[in-house]
Amino acid sequence: MAFVQLEGLGKRYGEIDAVVATNLSVEKGEFVSLLGPSGCGKTTTLQMIAGFVEVSSGRIVLDGRDITHAKPASRGLGVVFQSYALFPHMTVKDNVAFGLRMRKVANGELQQRVDRVLKLVRLNQHAERYPRELSGGQRQRVALARALVIEPPVLLLDEPLSNLDANLREEMQFEIRRIQREVGITTLMVTHDQSEALSISDRVVVMQAGRITQIDAPYTLYEHPRTEFISGFVGKANLLPGERDGAGVVQVRSGGELILSLRPEKIDLRDKGQGRLQGNIVSRFFLGSQWLYGVSTTLGELSVVRRNDGSAPLTEGTAVGLDWDATLLRVLSVDEVPA
Ligand SMILES: Nc1ncnc2c1ncn2[C@@H]1O[C@H](COP(=O)(O)OP(=O)(O)O)[C@@H](O)[C@H]1O
Numbered sequence: 149m150a151f152v153q154l155e156g157l158g159k160r161y162g163e164i165d166a167v168v169a170t171n172l173s174v175e176k177g178e179f180v181s182l183l184g185p186s187g188c189g190k191t192t193t194l195q196m197i198a199g200f201v202e203v204s205s206g207r208i209v210l211d212g213r214d215i216t217h218a219k220p221a222s223r224g225l226g227v228v229f230q231s232y233a234l235f236p237h238m239t240v241k242d243n244v245a246f247g248l249r250m251r252k253v254a255n256g257e258l259q260q261r262v263d264r265v266l267k268l269v270r271l272n273q274h275a276e277r278y279p280r281e282l283s284g285g286q287r288q289r290v291a292l293a294r295a296l297v298i299e300p301p302v303l304l305l306d307e308p309l310s311n312l313d314a315n316l317r318e319e320m321q322f323e324i325r326r327i328q329r330e331v332g333i334t335t336l337m338v339t340h341d342q343s344e345a346l347s348i349s350d351r352v353v354v355m356q357a358g359r360i361t362q363i364d365a366p367y368t369l370y371e372h373p374r375t376e377f378i379s380g381f382v383g384k385a386n387l388l389p390g391e392r393d394g395a396g397v398v399q400v401r402s403g404g405e406l407i408l409s410l411r412p413e414k415i416d417l418r419d420k421g422q423g424r425l426q427g428n429i430v431s432r433f434f435l436g437s438q439w440l441y442g443v444s445t446t447l448g449e450l451s452v453v454r455r456n457d458g459s460a461p462l463t464e465g466t467a468v469g470l471d472w473d474a475t476l477l478r479v480l481s482v483d484e485v486p487a
């Protein structure tokens with residue numbers, strides 16, 4: 149049996165179905181992200197697992213134990229929320245030790261555990277500082293240390309990096325993953341940031357309007373999005389009409405009844421007259437390591453991403469041919485969930 153199991157989990161607020169009949173199994177040591185747009189029920193799901201929001205229907209099972217109605221403290225889970233309030237009048241060390249003092253852990257052991265976890269989050273040099281003397285990223289690490297020091301069976305993170313600026317956020321993504329691997333702790337993280345979910349998770353759970361719509365490893369999710377919404381939410385997608393040819397192979401066809409997705413980096417630019425489709429460059433954006441082109445075609449405007457290999461980019465107005473490997477076309481299902 150999975151380590152954390154959600155069985156038909158649901159939450160109603162009056163007339164609003166915040167979370168609907170959610171089934172999810174998380175293995176021990178796994179890092180799973182809940183990804184979806186604002187309001188889709190991510191926080192509610194996490195809060196039900198933490199025990200801060202009462203469950204309307206279904207069950208939560210942790211390591212074989214039904215904890216659906218257990219008090220939050222008795223679940224003993226590590227929780228880091230978006231607004232992680234540290235105690236301002238306590239040093240880093242005391243902030244981290246707080247949970248252990250509450251649990252009446254003996255002083256010798258307490259010191260050892262605090263030292264160990266501060267090393268883990270690389271804050272052992274700052275143990276005597278106060279929160280106001282720390283950067284945003286360092287404070288975030290204190291919050292993480294505070295959750296980890298109680299050695300919880302599961303770590304719950306709700307948008308833990310959303311208060312950090314872009315560079316720091318990326319750095320902290322790798323930090324969280326390193327720490328999670330080192331400790332081997334089962335982790336559930338909520339995020340609305342698809343690149344964050346893809347870069348650090350073992351599996352990503354996509355949520356829409358209170359429902360799970362896809363669960364897959366990051367690479368599979370990106371390469372095989374199930375629906376139109378997911379293809380556009382997880383990365384960028386070109387949507388094209390298509391149909392199956394006599395051999396059952398999917399092809400792009402004007403007026404075809406299938407909806408196909410083709411990622412911008414899967415399209416090659418060729419000389420005018422070559423390739424599968426003709427177009428004109430109508431826009432060009434420099435992304436640093438890549439160029440993003442807008443190309444107008446008879447099938448609509450397509451996005452094409454090309455690696456910046458150091459050569460001069462194409463200019464707007466240039467006529468080009470577009471080509472792709474037909475095996476990279478994905479057939480999408482129509483969204484069954486209201487947006
Ligand atoms: N305490 C509450 N009372 C009423 N509605 C709520 C409450 N908390 C959340 N909701 C509603 O439940 C839905 C899911 O919210 P939430 O889980 O916070 O979404 P997310 O974290 O994905 O942004 C939203 O429609 C939200 O307005």
Ligand SMILES: [Mg+2]
Pocket residue numbers: 190191192338
């Ligand atoms: Mg939320």
